[in-house]
Amino acid sequence: MKPCMKRFLLILLSTLVVAGADAQSRKERKILFGSSYNYEVAVLGVGQDGTKVFKVWGYAKKVDDAIVQAKKNGVAACIFRGIPGGNGAAPTPAICREPNAEETHADYFDAFFATGGKYLKYVNLTTDAIPSGQDRLKVKGGYKVGVAMQILYDNLRKDLEADGIARRLDAGF
Amino acid sequence: MLNISENLESSMKKIILSIAAISLSLAALAQAKKPTIMVVPSDVYCISNSYSQQFVANGVEQTLPDYKKMMQNDRNMRLAITKLAAIMADRGFPLKDLEQELKNLEQEAAEVAALQGKEGGEIVESPIDKLKRTAKADIILDLDFNIQKRGPQNYVTFNLRGLDAYTAKQIAGAAGAGSPSTSAAPELLLEEAVISYIDEFNGRLQTFFDDMFKNGREVKLQLKRFGSAAFDFEEEFDYNGETMMFGDIIDAWLEKNCVQGRFNRVDGSSNMIKYEQVRIPMFKESSSGRQTAIDARIFANDLRSLLRKPPFSVDCKVYQRGLGEAWVVVGEK
Numbered sequence: 001m002k003p004c005m006k007r008f009l010l011i012l013l014s015t016l017v018v019a020g021a022d023a024q025s026r027k028e029r030k031i032l033f034g035s036s037y038n039y040e041v042a043v044l045g046v047g048q049d050g051t052k053v054f055k056v057w058g059y060a061k062k063v064d065d066a067i068v069q070a071k072k073n074g075v076a077a078c079i080f081r082g083i084p085g086g087n088g089a090a091p092t093p094a095i096c097r098e099p100n101a102e103e104t105h106a107d108y109f110d111a112f113f114a115t116g117g118k119y120l121k122y123v124n125l126t127t128d129a130i131p132s133g134q135d136r137l138k139v140k141g142g143y144k145v146g147v148a149m150q151i152l153y154d155n156l157r158k159d160l161e162a163d164g165i166a167r168r169l170d171a172g173f
Numbered sequence: 174m175l176n177i178s179e180n181l182e183s184s185m186k187k188i189i190l191s192i193a194a195i196s197l198s199l200a201a202l203a204q205a206k207k208p209t210i211m212v213v214p215s216d217v218y219c220i221s222n223s224y225s226q227q228f229v230a231n232g233v234e235q236t237l238p239d240y241k242k243m244m245q246n247d248r249n250m251r252l253a254i255t256k257l258a259a260i261m262a263d264r265g266f267p268l269k270d271l272e273q274e275l276k277n278l279e280q281e282a283a284e285v286a287a288l289q290g291k292e293g294g295e296i297v298e299s300p301i302d303k304l305k306r307t308a309k310a311d312i313i314l315d316l317d318f319n320i321q322k323r324g325p326q327n328y329v330t331f332n333l334r335g336l337d338a339y340t341a342k343q344i345a346g347a348a349g350a351g352s353p354s355t356s357a358a359p360e361l362l363l364e365e366a367v368i369s370y371i372d373e374f375n376g377r378l379q380t381f382f383d384d385m386f387k388n389g390r391e392v393k394l395q396l397k398r399f400g401s402a403a404f405d406f407e408e409e410f411d412y413n414g415e416t417m418m419f420g421d422i423i424d425a426w427l428e429k430n431c432v433q434g435r436f437n438r439v440d441g442s443s444n445m446i447k448y449e450q451v452r453i454p455m456f457k458e459s460s461s462g463r464q465t466a467i468d469a470r471i472f473a474n475d476l477r478s479l480l481r482k483p484p485f486s487v488d489c490k491v492y493q494r495g496l497g498e499a500w501v502v503v504g505e506k
Contacts, residue, residue, distance in 0.1 A: 045352065046369045088352025090369045093376030097383075153372075154263070169379055170265030172386050172455075173207035 039077040042146075043086035050154035051124065052083055052092060057146045059139070063130055066145035068115070071126065074149050075119040078156055079166075095157045095166045105165050121159075125150040205386070205455040206466045206496055210261065211269040211310035212254045215317035215332070219243050240308075244272040249363055253316060256367040257333075264375060274308040282306065311496045313338055318363060326353035331366040333374055335381075339469070339497030340391050340449070345377035389432030389452035392469040393498040394476075396423060396446040402504025403487065405443040410484045419485075420446050426479055427451065430472075473499035 040057040047053040056077060058070030077083060078095060080102055085091040096102075102109055112118050126149040130136065135146035160166040219225055219238030224247070228235045243250060251272075258268040285296050315334040320327060328351050335345035347370035351362055385391070398405065406419045417425070420441055427448065428434040435452040453472045456464040470493040477489040480503065492500040 046365045049368055085349075088365070088369065090347060090349055090373045092372045093379075097376075097379065167379070167383075168265055169375055169382070170207070172205050172382070173265070 037081075039073045039081060041074070041077050041083055043083060043089050044148060045087045046089045047150060047153075050152065052078065052089075052151045052153045053148070054083060054151075055135075055146050055148045057144055059142060059144050061142040063136060063143050063145055066143045067126075067131075067147055070145055070147040071123045071149065072113050072119060074147070074151055075122055075156065076113070078122075078151055078153055079160065092153070095160055097167065101165070108163065108165060118159075122152045122156040123149055124152050204466060205390075206468050207266075208311035208496060209269050209309075210266050210312045210314060211271055211274070211308065212257055212314040212316050213271060213308075213310075214238065214240065214243055214247075214250055215315050215334075218250070218317045218319075222247065240271060241275055244275070249318075249320070249360065250316075252360060253318060253363055253367055256364055257314065257316070257371070260367070260371050268314075269308075269310050271308060278306055278308060309338070309495060311338055312336065312344070318366065320359040320362065321350075323353055325355050327355075327357065327359050327362055328353040329359070329362045329366045331370055333370060335374065335378055337391070337497065339393055339495055342391075344381040345374050347371070347374040347377070386455060388435070389454050390468070390497070392451050392453055392472065392496075394427075394436075394448040394451050394469065394473060395498075395500045397500055397502045398444055399490075399502055399504030406441065406446055406503075407443045412484065423476070426476065430475065468496040469493070469499040473501050476501055 038059065041054050042056075043052075043054045045053055054074070054077075056070050056074040058066040058068070058073055060066035060069050078092070080094055080096060082094040083092040098104065126147050127135075131145050131147060137144040157166060161168045214224075216238050219240070220236055222243070224239045224243035225236050226239045228237060254268075254271070258270065261268050285298060288296050313336045315336055317332040319330045321330060330348075330350045332348040333346065334343050334348075336342070337344050349370070351366050351369065354362060357365075396406065404419065408419050409416050410419060410422060412422045412425075420438075423446060424438060427436045430453075432452040432454055435450065436448050437450040438446065439449045440447040451469075451472075453467060453469065455466060457467050457471070459465045470491060473491045473493075477491055479485075480487050480489050480501070487503055488506045489504070490500075490502040490506055492502060494500070
């Protein structure tokens with residue numbers, strides 16, 4: 001084989017390897033961006049009565065979409081995972097305590113978290129301007145955006161209880 | 174012929190399914206007995222803030238909390254109780270108020286002493302009745318907090334424990350220290366502490382209730398005997414074709430009637446048997462076929478029914494200690 005042919009084959013091979021690796025990471029990124037468990041929450045303090053105040057991050061290709069995702073994540077964290085403690089606030093348990101509530105009530109939550117859906121009713125206050133500095137990170141394939149928000153936790157809990165999604169404390173009595 | 178039998182089979186299936194659905198819906202409609210909840214300031218809070226009384230009992234000096242004095246003087250505690258009560262009422266558990274309960278008890282004692290019938294008859298009250306006239310709740314929220322100073326800053330340490338009054342177990346709790354603040358008033362920090370910890374506390378309370386509905390209500394049961402009883406608890410009887418000691422027969426009855434046969438015999442002698450962690454069902458079917466809520470007293474009444482029948486044929490007294498503890502005293506009513 002001629003040396004130029006060898007060189008050509010080597011370049012072709014390395015290009016394919018790099019492209020393959022990139023495809024893999026892109027796939028992983030897509031999974032990560034779309035994961036419903038990817039909530040990063042940092043509590044900012046004790047909220048007013050019936051509310052929770054925290055910063056939550058969202059991922060998306062565009063900053064605007066990442067902000068929307070962050071709002072959804074904030075509400076979803078209250079419902080499915082609970083909020084960690086910090087800055088003088090004690091941890092808050094998840095509203096839906098049954099495992100896999102997200103899948104059990106899939107139809108309800110699909111409508112709830114639809115774009116412009118009911119979840120927005122509980123996001124009371126956010127830093128809705130385009131975040132800057134550490135709150136807007138350019139990551140490969142998009143943006144990671146941190147949004148500080150106040151969630152109307154008690155209203156959210158009461159509505160989910162009324163809809164039969166969450167169990168009331170006095171249920172059965 | 175085949176068609177008739179198939180029709181019969183399908184209609185039987187329908188009947189069985191309907192009966193099952195009706196029983197299930199009846200069980201779902203039944204409501205368990207709701208525990209009462211009351212906030213009681215912890216002993217350490219009352220004593221360290223000088224809301225206490227000194228007694229000498231059997232030559233030993235005792236210090237006990239003076240709740241009345243505390244409620245009349247401590248604005249911070251009243252604020253914390255009011256906040257807790259508002260939140261718990263919102264969650265479907267209006268709290269019993271300690272201050273009102275103490276006032277009611279005083280009033281009740283005065284009324285019992287003064288009340289007379291048209292023919293001059295007075296209300297009969299045994300020493301036990303008088304002893305039972307205390308502020309009670311099924312779940313006690315034992316509350317302690319302290320407003321601390323660190324240089325120019327104030328911060329609150331907070332400790333809220335949910336105690337099952339009968340099993341003496343801590344069923345929920347939340348404790349910690351709030352963020353120090355230079356500007357916020359101590360009252361504001363206290364309110365913040367209540368708001369901060371109550372969701373965690375209620376989460377644990379919910380776990381307790383979930384366990385109660387799944388594994389039965391945990392109660393205590395004691396068997397005692399009057400001196401007039403015809404036999405002691407080591408007496409042997411022929412029961413279900415076997416000769417067994419009285420205590421072992423009670424064990425067998427509990428195994429059959431407790432949820433998943435769960436109970437723990439912690440002590441026993443010829444005169445008493447003590448059971449703890451007795452898991453009684455939340456409901457039972459009444460004679461009319463309806464599901465009714467039960468507590469320790471009703472469960473103990475079922476045991477009394479067993480003892481009134483042969484081979485025991487003995488009268489018993491069922492003594493109630495709230496929702497979660499009952500004594501069956503063998504020998505007399």
